[in-house]
Amino acid sequence: MEEQLLPPTPEAKTQRARVLTILCILTFIGSGMNLVSGFMIAAFYDAFVVVAETFAEKFKLPGMEIILESRPVFFLTSGLFYTASLTGAILMWNLKKAGFHVYTIAQILLLFSPMYFLKMQGPSMPDLLISGTFVILYSLNLKSMT
Numbered sequence: 001m002e003e004q005l006l007p008p009t010p011e012a013k014t015q016r017a018r019v020l021t022i023l024c025i026l027t028f029i030g031s032g033m034n035l036v037s038g039f040m041i042a043a044f045y046d047a048f049v050v051v052a053e054t055f056a057e058k059f060k061l062p063g064m065e066i067i068l069e070s071r072p073v074f075f076l077t078s079g080l081f082y083t084a085s086l087t088g089a090i091l092m093w094n095l096k097k098a099g100f101h102v103y104t105i106a107q108i109l110l111l112f113s114p115m116y117f118l119k120m121q122g123p124s125m126p127d128l129l130i131s132g133t134f135v136i137l138y139s140l141n142l143k144s145m146t
Contacts, residue, residue: 014095020141023134027089027103031082038079045072066118074117081110092138097145100138107131 016024041048049068056064084106091099111123111131 014144014146016093016095017141017144019137020092020144023137023141024089024093027085027134031086031089035079035082035086038075038077038082042072042076042079045075066120070118074113077113077117078110081106081113085110092141092145095145097142100142100145103138104135107135 052064052068055061056068085103088099088101088103088106091102093099108131111127114120114124115122
């Protein structure tokens with residue numbers, strides 16, 4: 001009997017875990033919307049202040065005075081950090097481990113930038129919980145990234 005040699009099979013392409021896919025999609029949505037709004041507010045800051053003041057008077061929202069005391073550079077910087085966050089998610093979508101590091105650094109900068117620009121005492125608890133949860137969940141998927 002003649003032995004048939006089969007052609008070598010290409011390495012199986014690594015599949016993205018479902019959790020990683022969901023995390024990336026949520027990051028695409030959240031970071032994408034925030035980077036657009038950050039750049040738009042920075043570009044049209046004067047109009048934003050007028051609308052925000054009207055909104056704050058009408059709905060009596062606590063904390064609006066902090067936003068109204070900010071400067072366009074805060075929103076521009078936030079937009080840049082969200083761009084980095086989105087870039088990290090795109091890299092992780094493509095299973096690149098470097099994306100985790102880019103994303104994590106961006107999230108840390110986003111947590112602490114209000115302390116610098118808005119003179120806040122510390123990061124807000126909801127932001128800390130959401131960012132921390134995403135970083136932890138992304139880190140659990142590092143083994144599938146190259």
